[in-house]
Amino acid sequence: MTVLPEHMTASVLKGVREMAVEQRPLPVPERDEVLVRVSSVGVCGSDVHFWAEGSLGDWVVDAPLVLGHESSGTIVAVGADVSPSRIGSRVSIEPQHPDPTSSESMAGHYNLDPGMRFFATPGVDGAFAEFVTIQSHFAWDVPDTISDDAAALMEPLSVAVATIRKAGITVGSRVLITGAGPIGVVIAQTARAYGAREIIVSDVSAARRQQAMTFGASETIDPMVTDIASLGLDVDAFIDASGAAAAVQSGIHAVRPGGRVVLVGMGAPTVSIPVPLIQNRELIVTGVFRYANTWPTAIELVASGRVDLDALVTGHFGIDQVEAALASTTEPGVLKSIVNPGR
Ligand SMILES: NC(=O)c1ccc[n+]([C@@H]2O[C@H](COP(=O)([O-])OP(=O)(O)OC[C@H]3O[C@@H](n4cnc5c(N)ncnc54)[C@H](O)[C@@H]3O)[C@@H](O)[C@H]2O)c1
Structure with a gap:
């Protein structure tokens, strides 16, 4: 003993x-x-x-x-x-x-x-x-x-699992993630594990964009150079993992009609959002606050080698x-x- x-x-x-x-x-x-x-x-x-x-x-x-x-x-x-x-x-x-x-x-x-x-x-x-x-x-x-x-x-992975569930990511999904910190890249890996076909990641940091490519991103965008809102990405889901107002505002424009917006990043206390666009496209906009009932899934994702x-x-x-x-x-x-x- x-x-x-x-x-x-x-x-x-x-x-x-x-x-x-x-x-x-x-x-x-x-x-x-x-x-x-x-x-x-x-x-x-x-x-x-x-x-x-x-x-x-x-x-x-x-x-x-x-x-x-x-x-x-x-x-x-x-x-x-x-x-x-x-x-x-x-x-x-x-x-x-x-x-x-x-x-x-x-x-x-x-x-x-x-x-x-x-x-x-x-x-x-x-x-x-x-x-x-x-x-x-x-x-x-x-x-x-x-x-x-x-x-x-498993804790940040649980944030990712909760996020992916809210975003409705499934086989073939196309997703935009803004912010490639630890949370953004774990979300990218998890999106890949859930079957997402295309994972576009933006970050203002070149080093973070480079890291994102090793964690499941299909391509990266520098938002200081490219206006995400004007790209017509038409993704199924947009996930903000930056907390930056500019990222939230531009990302919403990238979502297809009926798609989902999941706000994970905590930063600016208030952000103005394009209400007519959300209405016209019937976007589902939600937040994520930590997680519930995620640990068994997170452990399985790692044990099976789908998330590193x-x-x-x-x-x-x-x-x-x-x-x-x-x-x-x-x-x-x-x-x-x-x-x-x-x-
Ligand atoms: N909702 C929740 O339950 C929950 C849980 C954990 C973390 N968070 C939040 O998630 C966010 C991410 O966490 P983290 O640990 O990865 O933080 P982090 O600060 O390491 O990463 C944020 C990334 O966003 C990037 N960024 C800043 N402005 C940007 C912009 N305009 N466009 C694109 N990228 C931009 C930064 O360069 C950075 O790489 C934080 O805001 C954190 O508070 C939320």
């Missing part, structure tokens, strides 16, 4: 651009939870916003916060209601805790529960730590063929290097930085 320590190391956001490595008591799993020794944690743009600006949208960091919500690890202890047979399982963590009795959860979209407790949002610590607890059903077993890093990156998450990883950092990991995200060529708390 593994003897667990009484304390663990955690990286804590104490103020804007102020991280501290601290010793904290080991978390104790509730009855329905498991204790996970964290292996890999992906750095997400939201972590960078909280660190660099102290806020993201309506969320304001007003107390010390452990960041990190893309995580994997191994179960080392279980709560009273969880089978001890789970100890030793390698898992990918779905980092949310909805109220199962909320009307949103009852309707199947638990991601929309207004009382959601989500890792690494103010008031809820995340995974830049040696150990975390999570409800046992949100610790998803992964096969040994899936790496720790890939298991952590390891290829996204451009750097590894220790628990005492979280600040460097956060800062690395703006360096050229960096796509996904990973923190390994046990390193």
